[in-house]
Amino acid sequence: MTNSFLMRNPSTLWFLLGLSLFTIVVTALSDAGVGVMSTSFVKTLGKTLCLCLIAVAMDVVWGYCGILSLGHFAFFGIGGYAVGMWLMYARTEGIVLDSFASQTIPPTPQEVTDAIGNQIFGVVGSSEFPMIWAFSDSLILQLLLVVLVPGVLALLFGWLAFRSRVTGVYLSILTQAMTLALALYLFQNDSGLRGNNGLSGLQNIPGFEDTPQSTISLAFFYASALAVGLGYVLFAWITSGKMGSVIKAIRDNESRVRFLGYHVESYKLFVFTITAVVAAIAGALYYPQAGIINPAEIAPIASIYLAVWVAIGGRGRLYGAVIGAAFVSLLSSWFTGGGAPAIPLGFYTIQWTDWWLVLLGLSFVAVTLYAPKGIGGLFDYLVRKPS
Amino acid sequence: MTYKKTLGASALAALLASTSIAAADCDEPIKVGVLHSLSGSMAISETTLKDAMLMLIEQQNAAGGLLGCEIEAVVVDPASDWPLFAEKARELLTVSEVDVIFGNWTSVSRKSVLPVIEELNGLLFYPVQYEGEESSRNVFYTGAAPNQQAIPATDYFLEELGVEKFALLGTDYVYPRTTNNILEAYLIDNGIAEEDIFVNYTPFGHSDWATIVADVVALGEDGKQVGVISTINGDANIGFYKELAAASVSADDIPVVAFSVGEEELSGLDTSNLVGHLAAWNYFQSAEGDANTGFIEAWKAFAGEERVTNDPMEAHYIGFNMWVNAVEAAGTTDVDAVRDAMYGQEFPNLTGGTAVMLPNHHLAKPVLIGEIQADGQFDIISQTAEVPGDAWTDFLPESAVLKSDWQELGCGMYNVETESCVQLTSNY
């Protein structure tokens, strides 16, 4: 069945082919191969793949279903936090047990818990384990939470919002408020997730302390590539066929679809929730590569940037989202990383660290006004495929 | 003990190796990484430090460089984005292959970088006051630990101003939280009742201060002298001080001492209503002395006439010069050798006296308390002798038993009760 589905969607096949090729090239260039690509660049590419995944999810919910959600980065963050809690707990447990091993009297279970709590929360001036860390000792449970928490949150939020027929820009503002509320909540030290500091040292994977980061980063790169591939196929499948038609119809005229007898709310809720879950999975893969997660990551602006990537890449085409996310985020790090040469004008020198955001902002206006189909539209034009 | 031995052996090996390299003349400059945000919310503070580093490196090159080589600054922009700090640190150490990094501002950026530099055995000089409770083999903390800023300021409140009731106001993040925890414990030790300590946390950039100022004024209702200890960060200070002035809270009635307000922050304010309120630092631009006058002149010539100097700049000044001396003493830029040579390094402070690098990677520095003046500068009214920085505070029960000594014990988190090393990596 998958076969026939892929046959019907050649673009998906091309994408998977390109992704595999890309993975092989990166492997060959990295330390595992000829070693011209640094570990930190492999990490950057792995992270970019995760961003591509959430961009694809965003494209489905916005480009296909017409819901401009400014809250998907919140789900991304929740995924990161959920996996980060286990990473911190397990790493600290290892350290604490080592330290107790050198003492004559064996520790009581309570002493071990207290010591772990003190290590994790001592940094933020506390030592108690908050309730939300109840499952942090189990990788399986935390991975389950990666999916469950954003899923339930999206389901609840979506159910409330779609039920009350909150649509269009109102929904955008509401999702943005949700993101802001979550970020503010996490900023509080009392939230139990270490406030502004967030969870750090996530690149040290418990059980693999002696594995060099070059290997770990490559492993995460593969995992991210796999996730992007699977996510792409999943969403290609959802957006094609009958269901895809209904979703696109909702975007174009919600009332008409409702009058035709479809339960619009269920479709929207489904799309909203599944994209939230995929966003969370992307986050869970992203933050162990970034090494640290904190509330600033979830700030409303991040979700808006997500929309920017998708718009620049071209809405309503999945590869457009991938192109947009990869293009803008890599370009952004090239410009702000001092990679772009400064332009001396004699009386003034244009430093790209200062002017990149101005350029991005204006180019975004230009894309919205003059090229609503984004880079993906250009791509379509080149392969002469009318969209 | 075996650990120390291997350390010594490796240092020796590195020493031998490096002398041969030095003899072979240097075809590559010595690289110094500068990891300060040049964009984003922290750029306001960190750009100054980047400029200060460039000035120090320029001065050192003019004075003949280091080990006969040029020093080259590698400047990167982590853009106030904490994960990006880790990424850029890795880039500096593996791609640019720098010998040392000067950088970071805020604890969270440091915690982001820690795992990377410990993994790759880098060397970081962190120039800003921080909350302590950390000790990394790979970091030298040239800013103030709580016992070099918060505790002396609190002593000043207790002793000199006779404050009996405290309002601890802070921005909600790790530095104020931890500092206030330490101060609460310290105040209770000093006979201040728990109900006489009012604690409040506000978000970054908070602007609605009327209620909080009213709450602070109302603290005086039991006839006790009230004082405010402020760990409010950045822009939020502007609204806070404006509200203080509007409520006519004079420094004579309710003194405010701030730990994050320096010359830079005051430039966004009309200070005529704030005269007499206090700040505690290890350095003020108004400090008198030839070294400071020379430093200010050099800075103004380098960066511009209107620029001010501040405490973290002095920290970089001391840190960089100590590193230069340590490299010269070790004869190599190898991290382990330089680290060994760092212990006991002495360098004159800009405020007078001598800073000494201690085995716990902190400096011994004097503590200054200044009163805000109408011109936006500080009038120094109290200066202590050099206070040795303490990584683990003595006033919290969990950390009172901990000690950091990388020179003798080779451990940054040594439990003196159980006489064992809790962990070799730092806690992040």
Add this chain to the structure above:
Amino acid sequence: MTRVLIMLAMLLGFSPAAQAQDLQNLLQTHAEEVASPGRRTVGVVLDDLAGSGIPQVATFLEQWQEKNVWQGPEGLFFIATEDGDTLSLTDIDNGTQSSAPAVGFTQLKPNGGVRRVIGTALVQFQLMDPDLTRRTTAVASIARRPEASQLAPLLGSIEGESDAALKARKIQLANFLSASFADDPADRISAITSLSTDVSVEARAVLNQILTTSTGVAAQLPSDANIAHVLTPGAEISLDAAYALLIDDGLATPITTAEEIKSALAANIVDGRVGDVPVVQLNTTDNRARAYAQLAQAGTVPALVTATNRDATLAGYVFFETYDEDNATITTAAKTALASVETRVAVGQAADLTLDALSLASIYFLAAIGLAITFGVMGVINMAHGEFIMMGAYTGYVVQLFVPSYTASIIIALPLAFAVTFGAGVAMERLVIRHLYHRPLETLLATFGISIALQQLAKNIFGTQARPLTSPAWLDGALVFNDVVQISYIRIAIFVLAVIFLFLILFVLKRTRLGLEVRAVTQNPGMAASMGINPDRINMLTFGLGSGIAGIAGVAIGLYAKVTSEMGADYIVQSFMTVVVGGVGNVWGTLAGASLIGFLQKGIEWLNPSNTLAAQTYMILFIILFIQFRPKGIVALKGRAAAD
């Protein structure tokens, strides 16, 4: 040579011929203390100075307090003013003027605590001084450090006081001092009773000081003490705190801590066992307790003290608080007075909270009102609205760079900010938004692009540093009803501004031709156009008006808070929520929304005063839920106008 002179001077100072001594000599006997005084130790010097009867003492103390005293290279003290590299010196005894290079001189900088003690010492010189400022300073010094000895001179000075306000203040202070220090209990009680209507912090301080207590413990309640409360362990006093009192008095031994047990066990391991428990089994609390009990039985460690022991010991004692004031009639009077004051304070605090909430609501309203027009009336999502607020604030800053008078600069800045942001708004409407009227979601993104570009542009031009925007002097300070209820003038000004704009906009929309046309274009642009209205022009003007008001809001917000490139971003989400919660398309709705958010935030803050961030979080959550259940907002439009 000079040293000899100083020695001579010092000898003179100590000599019995003290009548002839001058101030300099007296100071030299305390030279070290004068040069670096401490709050606790400076008293000796001040007592000596005050007791010397030298007439120049008062002047010297004033100058010392003002940091105008310098110590010369020979250790002599001068009153001096700095003038570049030279000092104009004034001899402290005979007032002779001279000048000297500043090198070698050090300025004496007594700290705040010392200055306060000096102030108290100055009271006796200043209280009857002909100069009003000096008398006021003296009274303020008394208020800061009330002492029993000040009561008599203060009372004596009231009669001759010529200034009415100061006289009233003196009477009030004398009343406070009588309540605390009068000799006759009847005087004290009457003074105390008179305080029962005074909500000032000082009056409450006086009453609370009379009612200070100390905690005590005894086998039986003492009969002779002035008992305030009996404390039941576990209720008014925690079990541990009560037990700590017993330990302090040597009546009990502390509970054995887990750490103590652990180290005792570690010290007594014999053949891999402690007692009969193998070391590996010491990983539970029960096993450790068993092992410890065996050690205790053998007498190697002190007996185990547990929580049960503690509770049993506590039962044998009574805990209580006694007033430090022995006279029960006085404490009863103070208690009654305080209760009455506290009721008033509670009412006052509620009033103050209402004012704060009103002020916050007016700030939100002002930030959102421009949006109420562009978003509410026109339906255009303008994410750059916050940046228009920022542009207004920076306009104010730039005006202040050129116009030194703060009053004039604000008067210029308000219309100029309107003009600048009006222009920016019109330009944005013409260039961008006009093309996107049928694509509202894309307006959001395009204006967001403009928002980040403008923000970064502001950073490039003005830097990331906050810029000062100073309010004119007549807006300094606060309107003080009493010590509990007060509000700063700048907040009142913002409130007034908000009210003006509320009515201005209502007027424009409801009473003018432009308003009529705006409403017509909003409801049906096609029909409006066929009636001869130019929709393009109307849209442009409306958008300009909304943006212009944002600019004025920017000046106001900059005055009370800060001017940074990110200030607009702080308000944008809140502003949208204000409009949405209130009900789109209605200015009254925005007012309702702003009030709801302002009052709600202050209410939650009041419930949890130590964490402002939590208040913001819960407020946003509340709003999200509110919109789910009332999607059209508080003031929902009805009928055809409500159709999307």
